[in-house]
Amino acid sequence: MKYIFKIMNFRPYEHELLQQKLNRLGQLHYSTDDLSFLSIFKKTDTPVYYKIDFFTPKGKNKADKKKSKELFYDPYLDEFYQPIYNKKGMYVFIGDHEIPELIKWEEKQDFIDDKKRLNSLNAFVIALLVTIFFIVGSLYAMNIDTFLTYGITIAYIGLILALCTTVFRTFCNLFYTHQFYKQLQVKKHQLPQSTLSLLRKIYIIFTVISVIFIAGGMIEDTLNAQSFTIQEHPLLTLNNLGISGETKLSTQKKSSFTVPNSYSSLETAPDNSLLYLKEYQLHSEQSASQLMHDFKKQPDLYLCTSAKIENNVLYGYSQKDLTTLIIQNKNQVILVSYGFIPNETQIQTTIQYYQK
Numbered sequence: 030m031k032y033i034f035k036i037m038n039f040r041p042y043e044h045e046l047l048q049q050k051l052n053r054l055g056q057l058h059y060s061t062d063d064l065s066f067l068s069i070f071k072k073t074d075t076p077v078y079y080k081i082d083f084f085t086p087k088g089k090n091k092a093d094k095k096k097s098k099e100l101f102y103d104p105y106l107d108e109f110y111q112p113i114y115n116k117k118g119m120y121v122f123i124g125d126h127e128i129p130e131l132i133k134w135e136e137k138q139d140f141i142d143d144k145k146r147l148n149s150l151n152a153f154v155i156a157l158l159v160t161i162f163f164i165v166g167s168l169y170a171m172n173i174d175t176f177l178t179y180g181i182t183i184a185y186i187g188l189i190l191a192l193c194t195t196v197f198r199t200f201c202n203l204f205y206t207h208q209f210y211k212q213l214q215v216k217k218h219q220l221p222q223s224t225l226s227l228l229r230k231i232y233i234i235f236t237v238i239s240v241i242f243i244a245g246g247m248i249e250d251t252l253n254a255q256s257f258t259i260q261e262h263p264l265l266t267l268n269n270l271g272i273s274g275e276t277k278l279s280t281q282k283k284s285s286f287t288v289p290n291s292y293s294s295l296e297t298a299p300d301n302s303l304l305y306l307k308e309y310q311l312h313s314e315q316s317a318s319q320l321m322h323d324f325k326k327q328p329d330l331y332l333c334t335s336a337k338i339e340n341n342v343l344y345g346y347s348q349k350d351l352t353t354l355i356i357q358n359k360n361q362v363i364l365v366s367y368g369f370i371p372n373e374t375q376i377q378t379t380i381q382y383y384q385k
Contacts, residue, residue: 031072033059038066040202041119041140042209044081045222046229051079051121064114064121080110080122082132083140104131117145134218141210149206153199160192172330173309173320177283177291180250187242194235201228257282262292264306265365265382270375272302303368314360321357324364331355331364342380351376356383 035054039047059070060077084101086094102112105122114121118140167185176182205220212218257280259266267276280294290310297303311317324343328336331353333345345353354365354376363383371379 033070033072035068035070036066037064037068037114039119040206041083041117042202042205042220043225043229044083044119044218045220046225047121048079048081051081055079060123062111062113062123075125078124078127080105080124080128080131082120082122083118083137084120085118085140085142134213135216137213137218138216140213141206146206146210149199149203153196153203156192156195156199160189160196163192164189172327173288173323176285176287178250178253178285180246180248180253182246182286183249184243184246187239187246190235190242191239194232194239197235198232201232253285254281254283256280257292264292264294264308265304265379267296267298267302267304269382270304270371270378272298272300274298274300297368301368305364305366305368307364307366309362309364311360311362317357317360317362320362321355324355324362331366341384354379356380358384 037047054070055077058073058076060073061068061070084098087097088094105112108124108128110122110124110128112120113123176185205225208220209218212220262282266278276296276298278294278296280292283291288309288311292306292308294306295303309320311320321338321341321343324330325336325338328334328345331345333347333353336343336345338344341357343355344351345355350370352367356363356365356379365379
């Protein structure tokens with residue numbers, strides 16, 4: 030038995046496109062008893078036929094609405110057609126023989142009511158506001174550590190693209206739902222199918238690209254980070270600062286579009302001494318100088334309350350205690366965070382190590 034999967038995401042104004050797609054599947058003998066966003070079609074021995082109709086239950090209570098729905102079903106059930114889909118007032122029926130179109134367009138003037146149009150407007154406004162707030166908020170929150178891997182950058186672009194695609198889709202839904210409403214008022218139902226088909230292709234293409242970017246970016250971000258040894262990339266250690274004994278060292282290297290290489294390490298000693306290092310290798314000395322300027326303006330980025338800069342060295346203080354040194358050496362910026370109060374010798378050793 031052969032099965033195929035299809036994504037069936039159509040709005041009422043796209044009913045002719047849906048009908049064309051179902052007709053092709055039916056002529057290829059593909060049948061389903063549950064049409065949904067992700068539908069499974071089964072290959073049959075004979076062709077199958079699909080019919081689309083529109084209906085809004087009418088009545089003052091549930092019993093009246095149920096009766097009106099049964100009356101709506103009757104012409105299709107009489108032809109042995111079975112309902113397989115009902116969403117947003119659009120119904121799809123399936124049968125084993127061809128029947129004439131049963132839609133009574135002259136009775137569909139009230140199908141697109143004020144609630145449906147308002148829902149389309151609300152969806153567009155919400156999508157637009159979410160996209161704007163996310164872009165503005167993320168730009169405001171960005172710092173040097175935001176895009177340390179290629180993957181996180183690609184995933185971010187994919188997320189922005191997904192949000193913009195949602196805005197595009199909801200705007201199309203808003204506009205063409207209104208156009209469909211206007212058509213129904215004059216007992217017509219024809220919308221420009223070539224335009225609708227093109228808009229769907231754009232929507233689908235950008236949706237696929239967004240998914241690829243987000244998924245691919247997350248995978249790359251997971252694989253990007255790698256550990257390194259002191260032999261591969263020398264770095265300051267607790268031993269260099271006169272703290273002897275066996276220590277534990279963990280390291281990580283990342284690469285990205287904005288920061289070609291970044292190295293970080295955390296070393297701990299049995300006496301709870303701690304040394305955290307982060308080195309940024311930037312594209313240019315100008316970029317490194319700008320980063321130093323940003324660090325000076327925002328000491329909270331490295332858990333300090335104040336900072337001062339002297340001779341390309343930034344001194345970060347937590348209250349009155351020096352806890353962090355940030356050193357610029359050409360296009361490199363090195364952040365050294367102490368888990369203890371360093372003495373003058375340790376401070377000078379750190380500066381000399383990274384400015385040599």
